[in-house]
């Protein structure tokens with residue numbers, strides 16, 4: 001080919017990828033890392049990574065498994081013992097009955113969601129997503145050729161999901177309704193009325209429900225997690241997504257799963273077998289140790305996050321222009337910055353450039369997240385205290 005006819009690198013890029021933005025939460029952490037590399041003392045509250053090391057008995061299980069020679073491919077959908085441990089957990093914790101054959105073990109919950117979206121979403125298919133929503137849902141749907149349809153929720157109504165809001169968003173092409181409770185970024189835990197609204201719309205419009213329950217163990221003030229699959233008629237049309245990243249402080253291990261009726265999960269398993277083959281062998285052994293071993297440390301982590309949640313929220317509510325409700329679950333504060341007069345991106349930029357605090361702009365979670373910024377409090381008390389100091393210095397203090 002002559003040089004005149006050579007394609008530029010961008011000409012090679014598939015349309016579905018060309019306009020895809022990289023993950024905004026990972027971008028925040030990347031920018032924070034770059035500033036840190038320049039010697040700037042940045043506090044990075046952009047990510048969603050527990051600040052605890054994985055408990056020792058789980059680490060030991062992986063080491064023993066590796067040393068015993070479990071370094072090979074394993075059954076694609078997961079070790080039988082882990083699929084059973086997950087099915088047992090779903091029954092014991094969530095009161096959801098799933099056959100172990102309806103479980104696919106993936107390298108992280110993100111991959112589980114991606115595989116299911118590839119299995120059930122295609123051009124001409126709409127996916128309803130209440131917003132604010134985790135940053136990757138929309139791009140995953142777009143990668144599958146589908147259309148994410150946001151269901152905007154209202155901060156002044158505590159981000160409440162109602163049947164009316166869902167009904168107003170349903171399109172003839174809607175095939176999937178994707179919910180996330182406890183929610184990243186708002187921390188909302190769907191209550192009984194909200195779950196009933198989801199079930200009613202799903203039944204009326206014959207939708208599959210994808211229920212992302214990644215933060216189910218991270219709850220405060222007596223809030224309880226109920227899987228939508230426990231509502232009448234819902235187990236048949238719900239796929240549950242979960243993983244060990246958050247509850248077991250295992251983000252770097254990459255271990256998650258999707259679970260649901262085998263008729264659907266068989267399709268997910270096909271995508272899985274052709275993409276990742278299997279989740280890492282010895283990590284899966286560690287997953288069995290995590291799910292079947294002592295669980296007390298989860299409560300200890302949640303206790304620490306609860307303390308930080310209260311302190312950070314109190315502190316932020318003393319900063320001019322910021323108003324921050326106590327979240328119900330997960331480990332993010334979703335602070336309302338409308339009172340500063342800045343957009344969420346302007347606020348996040350100024351916080352990073354001038355206060356050296358990295359946060360995620362709310363608009364990254366959909367238009368409904370505008371006017372807010374997300375701060376992870378899965379970090380040390382000292383850094384959170386310093387965050388409040390720095391933002392108070394930048395914007396002024398109410399009590400001053």
Ligand SMILES: Cc1ncc(COP(=O)(O)O)c(C=O)c1O
Nearest residue numbers: 108109110134184214243245256
């Ligand atoms: C709402 C939600 N779902 C899923 C995931 C995926 O987690 P992982 O891939 O680490 O299991 C995350 C990670 O931040 C999340 O916030």
